[in-house]
Amino acid sequence: MGRDFLDQRLNAVKLTALLALFGLGATSALTGPQKQQLVRLVQAYPAFLAGVRGDQLLWRDGTLMPMTASGAASYVARLNQPGLLDQLATPYPACQPLAVPAYDFDPGRARFEPLFKKMYGESAAGVRQNLEAVNWFGQTVQVTRVNGVAASLQAIARELATQPKLLPYVRPSAGTFLWRTVAGTPRLSVHSFGAAIDLNIKLSAYWQWDGYAEGQRGIRYRNQIPAALVNIFERHGWIWGGRWYHYDTMHFEYRPELTNQTACMKK
Ligand SMILES: [Zn+2]
Numbered sequence: 001m002g003r004d005f006l007d008q009r010l011n012a013v014k015l016t017a018l019l020a021l022f023g024l025g026a027t028s029a030l031t032g033p034q035k036q037q038l039v040r041l042v043q044a045y046p047a048f049l050a051g052v053r054g055d056q057l058l059w060r061d062g063t064l065m066p067m068t069a070s071g072a073a074s075y076v077a078r079l080n081q082p083g084l085l086d087q088l089a090t091p092y093p094a095c096q097p098l099a100v101p102a103y104d105f106d107p108g109r110a111r112f113e114p115l116f117k118k119m120y121g122e123s124a125a126g127v128r129q130n131l132e133a134v135n136w137f138g139q140t141v142q143v144t145r146v147n148g149v150a151a152s153l154q155a156i157a158r159e160l161a162t163q164p165k166l167l168p169y170v171r172p173s174a175g176t177f178l179w180r181t182v183a184g185t186p187r188l189s190v191h192s193f194g195a196a197i198d199l200n201i202k203l204s205a206y207w208q209w210d211g212y213a214e215g216q217r218g219i220r221y222r223n224q225i226p227a228a229l230v231n232i233f234e235r236h237g238w239i240w241g242g243r244w245y246h247y248d249t250m251h252f253e254y255r256p257e258l259t260n261q262t263a264c265m266k267k
Contacts, residue, residue: 015036019035019039022042022051028052030067032167034088035256036090037085038057040111041088042185043257044122044237044257045119049207057084063116066120067084067085067161068085068141069083069086069188070082070083071260074215075104079185079214080187082110082111084115086110086112087115089110090105090106090107092107092255092258092260093243094234095235096258100221102245103217103245105132108239108244108258109244109246111187113187114189116188117193119146119250120146120147121144123179127177128177130141130144130145131194134157136153136171137157137167139171139173141153141173141197142176143189144177144193146194147195147254149194149258152236152238155237156232156238160229160232161175164226165226166229169199169229170229172200173198173200173202174199174200174201174250175191175197175198176198178192179192182256185214187216196253196254197252197253198250198251199251201250203225204225204248205222205247210222219246223242223249225240230242237254237256239259241253
């Protein structure tokens with residue numbers, strides 16, 4: 001028996017044990033990829049999530065949250081009212097080379113709002129109670145301390161400080177916490193939860209500023225942000241809006257359920 005074969009067997013055994021641990025045994029109706037996405041979700045937010053029971057997400061406080069996929073036919077309708085499974089459905093290419101995203105490829109852009117509200121706060125006042133000041137290259141920015149977001153952003157700043165070439169892109173920050181919907185949509189931005197940061201607007205590109213409509217074909221991708229900068233955020237569990245067809249290259253948000261730690265560790 002070759003070593004590779006043994007490794008594969010071992011990994012399969014580990015995965016089966018892990019799925020059972022999180023309540024995702026063989027009786028679940030979910031697909032294999034969905035089960036793995038849910039394990040990553042539970043592992044990403046250990047302070048809040050305990051596992052899965054049947055077709056529901058189990059919270060540490062005993063709350064059960066439905067795991068559904070949106071039945072909406074159009075891309076925009078699904079984006080506006082996603083289920084929890086839609087949030088996880090598109091794999092995010094963390095720490096992969098930068099590439100021009102395919103049509104409507106927006107990993108992480110669909111967000112199941114009840115999940116975020118329950119962790120970070122139901123209202124601006126609720127989120128504000130958990131805000132913490134972070135020193136962003138001499139500028140004070142406010143992000144949530146929930147899920148270790150503030151500590152994570154401070155660690156990113158320390159790492160960036162060792163790479164002076166990257167600093168023009170990151171300072172000044174164009175904003176962190178702001179309770180608001182995404183422009184022109186009913187969806188709350190992750191800025192509402194204090195778990196996002198916009199970098200230097202002058203070196204950024206945003207599809208709406210270039211005059212495009214949501215979901216239209218032929219959006220011409222633009223980006224100046226270097227991969228080295230993107231990878232630093234991704235290693236710390238943040239995703240980048242520059243990996244979206246609907247590009248927003250100043251935007252990073254804390255979404256550790258989507259960043260592939262294994263790929264990032266090799267960098
Ligand atoms: Zn943003």
